[in-house]
Amino acid sequence: MVAETAALAPSFFVKYTWLIAFLPFVSAALTLFVGKRTPGKGTVYGITAMAVGLVMSLGVLWHFVNNGGPYEANVSWFQIGPLGMQLGEYVDGLTAIMLVVVTAISLCVHVYSLGYMKDDVRYTWFYVVLSLFTGAMLNVVIASNLFQLLVGWEVMGVCSYLLIGHWWEDKTNSNAAIKAFITTRVGDVPFMFGIFALIFATGFTTSNIQVIGHTVAEGHVSSALVAGAALLLFGGTIGKSAQFPLHVWLPDAMAGPTPVSALIHAATMVAAGVYLVGRLFEVFVHADPFVLQTVGVVGAITMLGAAFLAFVQDDIKRVLAYSTVSQLAYMVVGMSMGPAGRTAGFFHLFTHAFFKALLFLGAGSVIHAVHSNNMSEMGGLRKKLPITFWTFLIGSLALAGVPPLAGFWSKDELLVVADHTGHTVLFAVLLATALLTAFYMTRAVLLTFFGEYRGHAHPHESPKTMTGVLVALAAASIGVGLLGAPQLGSVFGSWVFFGEVEKAVFVPWVAGVSVAAAALGIVFGWLVYRTYQERDPIRALGPAYTLLDQKYYMDTFYMKGIVFPIRDKVSAGVYWINQHVIDGAVNATAPLTKLAARFVNAFDRKAIDGAVNGAAQTAGFTGGILRYVQSGNVQRYAAFLFAAVVIFAIIFTRV
Amino acid sequence: MIRLPLILFFSAGLFSVGVYGVLARRNAVLVLMSIELMLNAVNVNLVAFSQLWHDLTGQVFALFVIAVAAAEVGIGLALVILIYRNRETININEVNLLKW
Numbered sequence: 175m176v177a178e179t180a181a182l183a184p185s186f187f188v189k190y191t192w193l194i195a196f197l198p199f200v201s202a203a204l205t206l207f208v209g210k211r212t213p214g215k216g217t218v219y220g221i222t223a224m225a226v227g228l229v230m231s232l233g234v235l236w237h238f239v240n241n242g243g244p245y246e247a248n249v250s251w252f253q254i255g256p257l258g259m260q261l262g263e264y265v266d267g268l269t270a271i272m273l274v275v276v277t278a279i280s281l282c283v284h285v286y287s288l289g290y291m292k293d294d295v296r297y298t299w300f301y302v303v304l305s306l307f308t309g310a311m312l313n314v315v316i317a318s319n320l321f322q323l324l325v326g327w328e329v330m331g332v333c334s335y336l337l338i339g340h341w342w343e344d345k346t347n348s349n350a351a352i353k354a355f356i357t358t359r360v361g362d363v364p365f366m367f368g369i370f371a372l373i374f375a376t377g378f379t380t381s382n383i384q385v386i387g388h389t390v391a392e393g394h395v396s397s398a399l400v401a402g403a404a405l406l407l408f409g410g411t412i413g414k415s416a417q418f419p420l421h422v423w424l425p426d427a428m429a430g431p432t433p434v435s436a437l438i439h440a441a442t443m444v445a446a447g448v449y450l451v452g453r454l455f456e457v458f459v460h461a462d463p464f465v466l467q468t469v470g471v472v473g474a475i476t477m478l479g480a481a482f483l484a485f486v487q488d489d490i491k492r493v494l495a496y497s498t499v500s501q502l503a504y505m506v507v508g509m510s511m512g513p514a515g516r517t518a519g520f521f522h523l524f525t526h527a528f529f530k531a532l533l534f535l536g537a538g539s540v541i542h543a544v545h546s547n548n549m550s551e552m553g554g555l556r557k558k559l560p561i562t563f564w565t566f567l568i569g570s571l572a573l574a575g576v577p578p579l580a581g582f583w584s585k586d587e588l589l590v591v592a593d594h595t596g597h598t599v600l601f602a603v604l605l606a607t608a609l610l611t612a613f614y615m616t617r618a619v620l621l622t623f624f625g626e627y628r629g630h631a632h633p634h635e636s637p638k639t640m641t642g643v644l645v646a647l648a649a650a651s652i653g654v655g656l657l658g659a660p661q662l663g664s665v666f667g668s669w670v671f672f673g674e675v676e677k678a679v680f681v682p683w684v685a686g687v688s689v690a691a692a693a694l695g696i697v698f699g700w701l702v703y704r705t706y707q708e709r710d711p712i713r714a715l716g717p718a719y720t721l722l723d724q725k726y727y728m729d730t731f732y733m734k735g736i737v738f739p740i741r742d743k744v745s746a747g748v749y750w751i752n753q754h755v756i757d758g759a760v761n762a763t764a765p766l767t768k769l770a771a772r773f774v775n776a777f778d779r780k781a782i783d784g785a786v787n788g789a790a791q792t793a794g795f796t797g798g799i800l801r802y803v804q805s806g807n808v809q810r811y812a813a814f815l816f817a818a819v820v821i822f823a824i825i826f827t828r829v
Numbered sequence: 830m831i832r833l834p835l836i837l838f839f840s841a842g843l844f845s846v847g848v849y850g851v852l853a854r855r856n857a858v859l860v861l862m863s864i865e866l867m868l869n870a871v872n873v874n875l876v877a878f879s880q881l882w883h884d885l886t887g888q889v890f891a892l893f894v895i896a897v898a899a900a901e902v903g904i905g906l907a908l909v910i911l912i913y914r915n916r917e918t919i920n921i922n923e924v925n926l927l928k929w
Contacts, residue, residue: 807925
């Protein structure tokens with residue numbers, strides 16, 4: 175490696191990072207406006223933009239491979255009093271990593287959708303929203319200030335809604351879309367308040383993330399404000415990254431097309447919440463320790479809870495959805511363990527993006543083949559879908575944390591950090607979840623690919639565009655973990671770090687227990703699901719199974735405790751107000767208007783018409799009188815004439 | 830030599846007769862003749878003052894008035910003839926179209 179200093183001049187790619195985020199918007203517009211008239215229904219724009227974006231992202235990453243320093247550039251956007259809003263890019267190692275992840279996964283999904291979404295009714299529209307979504311996510315990643323970040327964040331929310339509800343003809347799908355949108359919105363409200371709190375902390379001068387970081391670090395801001403802001407921001411993370419108690423939208427979001435699940439609900443958008451914490455880590459670190467403890471507790475609850483829920487799912491995508499929630503909690507827990515944990519958490523985000531996208535796209539390939547999401551209608555697909563099987567197996571092993579696949583390295587790093595920073599409870603939870611993860615992934619693989627085929631379709635291997643992507647992602651799932659491997663110098667830590675470069679260390683006993691947990695999970699899974707049983711063996715848990723099957727009654731609680739009361743009571747109240755107050759006001763306005771109109775009418779007739787007619791009448795009346803003078807009798811005229819002469823004569827001679 | 834006031838009284842009487850004729854007569858020809866009376870009353874005045882001041886301007890002016898009066902009567906009688914042809918009358922009360 176070239177021994178450059180941190181003062182390495184920013185390269186072309188670093189300076190023009192904003193182009194990476196801008197291109198998808200261009201491709202979305204092109205696809206929308208000329209897509210249907212382009213050969214291939216406009217898919218070429220999105221794919222080109224993603225490919226160019228990926229190349230540029232790698233160019234950006236190269237700057238940090240050479241130990242380049244962060245780069246920031248802003249242009250003024252608008253001014254509100256003292257608050258100057260800017261548009262800008264802030265590029266550091268974390269940005270570069272996120273750019274690579276997002277563009278790579280997005281490119282994979284764009285290509286994969288060529289096969290998966292073929293013959294879809296809204297094929298072109300699907301690509302429009304995919305591109306738009308990617309642009310929004312990249313905007314979040316490069317944003318130098320919170321306002322710009324919020325814009326991207328919300329656009330992602332909308333795209334997520336559109337994509338989950340892509341097949342809106344089915345009521346279930348549009349309901350899932352609404353649920354996802356509203357649930358994340360519940361988290362967005364505190365997030366926005368958090369942003370306002372931080373802008374307030376700078377004295378209403380800027381929303382620039384770096385400036386906010388410095389302000390908070392210098393300790394001029396009251397600790398209560400910082401802690402409050404951090405907790406509010408974490409509300410956004412809970413919503414977007416599907417953490418307890420707002421995780422309920424993510425499994426339902428599986429109603430969307432599978433590539434969408436892979437892109438949005440596994441690799442990118444849900445990672446935005448984690449990214450947010452990492453980007454504003456200065457705030458979290460300098461807040462009261464209570465804040466990071468809260469983050470850790472939420473992560474731990476989510477991690478275990480979601481992993482258990484993955485046990486009882488029959489829908490293969492839902493297994494992966496709960497797994498995603500659980501793995502996101504890994505990253506959140508990583509954030510809660512300080513700077514080293516932040517690096518480890520992002521490393522897990524990095525590796526997880528690849529193998530979870532692989533798993534989702536693999537599941538998509540299976541669904542494409544058997545036309546069902548339910549594992550009870552799968553089985554024995556090992557021979558019929560060999561490429562899908564092998565790649566899915568690699569993804570599962572990576573997720574379970576089997577060395578030397580990607581998941582092993584990132585989980586191991588998290589465990590090491592938990593051990594070193596003395597988070598014993600978190601260490602235990604991480605380890606337990608690793609075991610559970612291995613168990614439910616074994617279950618999924620066995621139910622899907624082993625045994626006898628139980629469905630009624632004629633499974634066949636997916637087209638090349640899909641399998642090609644699977645193979646590429648499988649290769650990544652094997653390889654990317656090595657970037658953080660302590661034995662290979664742990665280069666990841668030199669790109670993504672907080673304060674000083676993080677060097678991952680290899681602790682043999684931690685790696686040992688981690689592998690043991692994974693192995694134990696796999697063996698348990700093998701023992702239980704070795705032979706297929708009509709009745710899922712997990713039902714043996716009795717009441718616990720019912721609890722899991724009902725998702726801890728959380729959906730029920732949300733529906734009966736929040737949605738129904740609001741729908742019934744509040745909407746009844748709103749209906750009453752509508753009927754009585756608003757309609758009353760409307761109805762009362764009508765007579766008033768009538769009265770006013772009558773008055774205006776009278777005024778119009780009497781005053782204005784009166785003036786006009788009066789003028790005419792006066793003229794007519796005067797004329798009527800004067801006309802008697804004009805008799806037509808010449809002698810009378812002459813008489814007037816003489817009379818006038820006499821009168822004038824008298825006057826002027828002053829007799 | 831006739832004294833001036835006498836002449837002026839005569840002229841005024843003549844003028845008054847003319848005015849009366851113009852205002853009161855119904856016959857258009859008589860109206861024209863009355864106008865002649867008024868004009869000649871003026872002529873008498875002009876000549877009288879010319880004599881008084883020994884200035885011939887008045888008499889020259891009187892000649893002009895006589896010439897103009899001749900022309901005026903010419904036109905006036907022509908109009909009367911035209912009216913008579915059109916309306917079979919020269920009663921001035923019946924010629925009253927000059928009104929609303």
